[in-house]
Amino acid sequence: MLSRIAEALFWIGRYVERADGTARILDVHLQLLLEDPWVDEDTACRALLAVMGTTADVDAVLSRDDVVRLLALDRDNPASIAHSIAAARENARRAREIISTDLWETLNESNAAMPRRIASQRTHPFFRWVRDRSALVFGVVDSSTSRDEAWHFFVLGRSIERADMTARLLATRSLTDAGGPSWTTLLRSCGAYEAHLRSHRAIPTAASAVEFLLIGRRFPRSVLASILQAEESLRGIDPAGASGVPDPAHRVLGRLRSELEYRPIDDTVRTLSESMEEVQVGMSLASDAIKERYFPSIAMPVWIGEAL
Template sequence: MLSRIAESLFWIGRYVERADGTARILDVHLQLLLEDPWIDEDTACRSLLSVMGSAVEPDHALTRGDVLSILAVDRSHPASIAYSIGAARENARRAREVVSTELWEALNTTRARMPRRVANDKVHEFFGWVRERSALAVGIVESSSSRDESWSFFTLGRSLERADMTARLLATRSLTEASGPSWTTILRSCGAYEAYLRTYRGVPSATNAAEFLLLDRLFPRSILYSVTRAENCLRDIEPRGTGRAGVGDAALRQLGQIRSELEYRPIHDIIDDLQRHMDAVQSATSSASEAVRQRYFPTNAAPSWVGESS
């Protein structure tokens, strides 16, 4: 597969998942700001922007409208939903020869229908629409793609981004502590509430809910499931990544280390320092993504010439 095509598929997966994850996080926290009058809106908004990697200068008090503008409809902001959908569509255009007509039309239509502003009474509806369009794009790939390198690169991007976004969602739990979102709210935002009830058969507690979203091996939005799936994709792309002496693939090493760190650490230890562990997950996914870029689609690589031996 051409490096250009692999890179585009990888980033389509990442951007589609980023749009979905950002919509889920914003839906939870903007609703929380609306319902809880005791929260300091400016502090909560700045903390949320910081978690999303979008800290702003303290020149004025921030409101939920500012957050919505920055992280939802700003087409020039790299962390916004509108930017992610536009970037996914652009990468699909670059890889048009391997992207199916259905996926291209889905991304193109979503980009064309992305609003430039959202009314306050339409915010929840907008986030639902983003989740539905993201699910449509993923469903098209899952139902109509051969399980070859194209699918592996797309799924690798999605899995890395999903682990990162779930870590960010869990990190927001400690933003305002007592006034933060409940574990029930967080589970619902991940579409995990009913799956959690079937697994634990009880009202969500901090320990069980965190354990489910962090370490459940069967739930597709858990961090452990996402990291493991990313590892499997890397092994499918490069079966020789795990050699006779250790692991040679840098991305596999990063993912294996963070998976082991979470998998073998007691859940109470993770919850006691949740912010640090979620930062470690985000750092590992970022490092793994960079290792994938350097290994499979390096940019500005200088050509090397091998001269004829005399």
């Protein structure tokens, strides 16, 4: 497979998952700002933007409308939903000869339907629409892609981004201390509430919710399950590497997986923000190692004239 095609598939998976994860995080925290009058809106908005890797004007007073503009509608912000959907569509165009017609049409329609403005009372339906479109993309890929290298690069990108977004979701729990979203709300935001009840048969606590979203092997959105899926995809891309010396991406993911599995969960809960930052750094390092291994930046030759 050409490296440019593999890279496009990798980033389609990442961008679609980024749009989905950003919509889930925004939906939870913007609803919290509406329901809790005691939360300082400017402080909460700045903390949320910091978790999502976005900065804002230090002199301006931020509101929920500013957060929606920056993280949902700003097509120039790499962390926004609009940018992610547009970038996924552009990468699909680059890999048009590999992806299915259904996937191309789904991404094309999503990009075309992306609104320029959203009324304050329409934010929740918009976030639901983003989640539905992301689920449609993943469903189309699952049902129309052979389990070959193309599949593994797409799943690898999705898994790296999913681990990062779940870590960001957990990190937002401590943004406003007691005024933050409940563990039940966070679990519901990523579709994990019912699965948590079946697993623990009890109301979520800090320890059980963090454990479920962090190291729950059976829940596909947990950080550990995403890392395991990424490792499996790496083995699918390079089967020979499974019995040889692990590449840098394997080493980064393996070290992070071991730290998550064997660290006491109480220690993780006490230092939740710092622990989730470590996960985000680990995912960034793994992504860099994957890009260096499979998507090398090779300068295109420039013709300056024929030699005589």
